[in-house]
Amino acid sequence: MKANVGGLDRVLRAGWAVFFQRPVWAYIRALPPLTGLLCRCSAYTLLGVRTCNSRVK
Numbered sequence: 001m002k003a004n005v006g007g008l009d010r011v012l013r014a015g016w017a018v019f020f021q022r023p024v025w026a027y028i029r030a031l032p033p034l035t036g037l038l039c040r041c042s043a044y045t046l047l048g049v050r051t052c053n054s055r056v057k
Contacts, residue, residue, distance in 0.1 A: 003039035003040060003052050004039070004040060004041060004044045004045060004049065004050045004051065004052060005035060005036060005038075005039045005040065005041050005044065005051055005052060006050075006051035006052035006053065007052070008051070009036070009051040009052075010036040010037075010039070011036075013032035013033055013035065013036035014032075014033055014036060016029070016032040016033070017029050017030070017032060017033040039052065
């Protein structure tokens with residue numbers, strides 16, 4: 001699988017997790033950092049979006 005999440009996008013996803021600290025948001029809070037760590041976002045694949053440069057695989 002090719003990566004489609006770039007560096008700035010990964011940092012913003014980590015910030016998202018810190019911002020939503022309430023238990024109600026636990027599932028929503030877990031998804032962005034997970035996709036950031038994996039450098040892969042399924043929604044980006046469906047939309048044809050890439051935020052990383054072509055060197056990252």
